[in-house]
Amino acid sequence: MKNVDYIIVGDGYAALFFAHQLLLNNKSFVVFSEGKKSASQISAGIINPVVLKKFTTFWLAQEQIDFLKTSLKEIESYTGENYLIDSPIHRIFHDENEQKLWLKKSGNEELKNFLDEKFDHLNGVKNDFQTGKVNQSARLNVSGFFNGLLSYLESKGNLVKEKFDYSKIDVSNSEYKDFSFKNILFCEGMGGKENPFFSDIAVIPNKGHHIRVKLSDAIPEDITIKKKHFLFPLNDNLYFYGGTYDREQMHHEIDSSAVEQLQKGLSEFYPGDFEIKEVHFGFRPTVKDRRPIVGRHSQHSNFYVFNGLGARGILNGCYFSKTLFEYIENNIPLPQEISIDRF
Structure with a gap:
C-alpha cells in the first residue's frame, strides 16, 4: 500500500x-x-480578461491574469518550457458603434488596463472599422x-x-x-x-467545435484575431478557428451545422480560400x-x-x-x- x-x-x-x-x-x-x-x-x-461581445470584464480578472503569469513561470522552472504565447487579441469591429462603445468602456476603471485606446488596421483580413487590441491577453501553448x-x-x-x-x-x-x-x-x-x-x-455541458484550416494567404503571425470566433496560427502551416457554443446537440459526433457556422464566420473576414483539415469538438463543463x-x-x-x-x-x-x-x-x-x- x-x-x-x-x-x-x-x-x-x-x-x-x-x-x-x-x-x-x-x-x-x-x-x-x-x-x-x-x-x-x-x-x-x-487568455482573455475581456468579454468580447459586450466589452465587459469579469470577477477577479486582473488577479487571475497576474496569478497565471506567476504560475507559468513556476511551472517553467521544472518542465524547462515556457507555455505562454505573447499573442494579443485583436477584436475586429463590426461598425462605428462598436468602436465608440470600446472607446467609452476603455475609460472605465475596471477596463482601462485591458482595452487599448489606439485602433489598428490589420493586413490580410477585412477590417473596415479597424480592430481593438486587448492588453494583457495571450495564449497558452495547449x-x-x-x-x-x-x-x-x-x-x-x-x-x-x-x-x-x-x-x-x-x-x-x-x-x-x-x-x-x-x-x-x-x-x-x-x-x-x-x-x-x-x-x-x-454543471451543464456546452459543446464546442473548432476547425483547423489551411489558409491560401498567411495573416499576421503574432496576434489572435477575433470577430465571431478566434483565429490564430498553429504549427504545420495550419490555423485554429473556433470555438462554437451549443447547449442543444449533445451527441458525441461532429455537427455539420457547427462546421458551417465556422466556415461562414471565417469567410466574413478572411478574403482568401481556406481548406478545412481537421474538425474537433469537446464538452465544456459550464455553470x-x-x-x-x-x-x-x-x-x-x-x-x-x-x-x-x-x-x-x-x-x-x-x-x-x-x-x-x-x-x-x-x-x-x-x-x-x-x-x-x-x-
Missing part, C-alpha cells in the same frame, strides 16, 4: 494546476489520467502544456494512466486499490456526471452563474470537487487551485461565489 496526501482524478486544467500547487508545497500525490483528450486538451488556450506537464508527472511517478474505478474506493479507510490517501479530489469536467459522490453538481464549483463532500470530509471551469478554464483552473489548496490544508474558507454550498 502506498501512502499519498492526494489522489487527483482527471487530467484537465483543474487537475494539473492543482497538481502544481501540490508540487510547490511538497505534497505526495498521484493523478489518474484516462488518456482521452479532455475539453481542456482541445481548447483554444485563449499541447505543449499538457504534454510537458503530464510527461513531467510521469517521470516523477505521479501519473497513473488508467480509468478511475469508483467502485474500488474503500471510503471508510480512505483507500483506493494500492493507495491509501489523505484527500481525494475529483476534477473530471463532464465526466463528473458519472461520479457517484458528486453526480448532482450543477449557470459562470463560476467554478469547488468544495467538500457533505458526508465524506476528505472528498473534494473542482469542476465547472467553463470557457475560462485556464484562468479559473489556475487561480482557484490555490484557493482550494488553502481551504483543504489551512482551513481558509472558500469564497461563497465558488463554493459548492451555494446551490
